[in-house]
Amino acid sequence: MSSEAVTVRPGAEAFAADGGSLGFLLSHGFTGSPASMRPWGEHLAARGHTVRVPRLPGHGTSWQQLNRTGWQDWYATVDAELTDLRSRCDHVVVAGLSMGGCLVTRLAQQRPDDIDALVLVNPAVASRRFDVKLVPVLQHLLPSMPGIGNxxxxxxxxxxxxxxxxxxxxASMMQMWKDVRPNLDRVQAPLLYFRSEEDHVVDDLTRDLVLAGVSSGVVESVSLTDSYHVATLDHDAELIFERTDAFVAEHVVRDV
Known part of the structure; x- marks a missing residue:
């Protein structure tokens, strides 16, 4: 596990707001930062909810620092935030973008009694991309490859x-995929799934696997027609926020 004694880039800081008895944990994606989830967090906070948008270890600093961390570090962060929210709130909704979606899916697998709903935005638990399949070998030859952000x-x-x-x-993230995929049937929470029709980072393999694999009694899938991968900052962001509000009001707690 890496201990960070580095400077966080301006704009990439974690976000937190204390509010009512309904809590939301929002997790950003791989190589991203809390900035991708902050508008969503601010929307929820303005509605009076308790919100946590943590900065995952190695993120918001430098890619070299991220290379010193692994999926256990990132998961430990969201796991601790969930524990904190459960101590404060009667209901907790977890949501994740891209790799953040994988992290919160694992939370739903490991801690089903602590999660009242799961919201995924272009999550990743697998990939058809040839360059990604080569990563387990390439990691020993190269420190990095071109970025996937923005x-x-x-x-x-x-x-x-x-x-x-x-x-x-x-490569560590891909190891997490291998941990999460076989246990998708352990996901029981109501699931709201957003998928951009045009996504240049995550292909549609994850959507097929997740929707076919979970045991959730309630599953809603929403197609995003005017956004790329980071849909939480894109043209469909308001749609994501509004559909989540409605989903939570219907399946978690009334009059939110």
Whole structure:
């Protein structure tokens, strides 16, 4: 596990708000930062909810620092935030973008009694990409490859990610995929799934696996027609926020 004694990039800081008895844990994606989830967090906080948007270890600093961390570090962070929210709130909803979606899916597998709903935005638990399949070998030959950040259709928007993808960290993320995929049937929470029709980072393999694999009694899938991968900052962001509000009001707690 890596201990960070580094400077966080301006705009990439964690976000937290204390509010009512309904809590939300929002997790950003690989090489991204809390900036990708902050508008969503601020929306929820304005509605009076308790919100946590942690900065995952190695993120919001440098890609070299991220290369010194692994999926257990990232998961430990969201796990601790869930424990904190459960101590404060009667109900907790977890949501994740991209790799953040994988992290919160694992929370739903490991701690089903602590999660009242699961919201996924372009999550990743697998990939058809040839370059990704080579990562377990490439990590021993190269420190990084070109970045995958800021796949956003809306002009002038920034998730404060990295311009390089650290390969040791990416290989670790793929190990997490192997841990999560066989246990999808352990996910029982109501599931709201958002998928961008045009996503240049995550292909549609994850959607097929997750929707076919979970045991959730309630599953809603929403297609995003005007966003790329980082949909939480894109043209469909308001749709994500509104559909989540409605889903939680219907399946978690009334009059939220």
């Amino acid at each position: 796949d956003i259709k809306k002009p002038g928007t920034d998730e404060y990610g990295y311009d390089r993808t650290p390969l040791k960290a990416l």
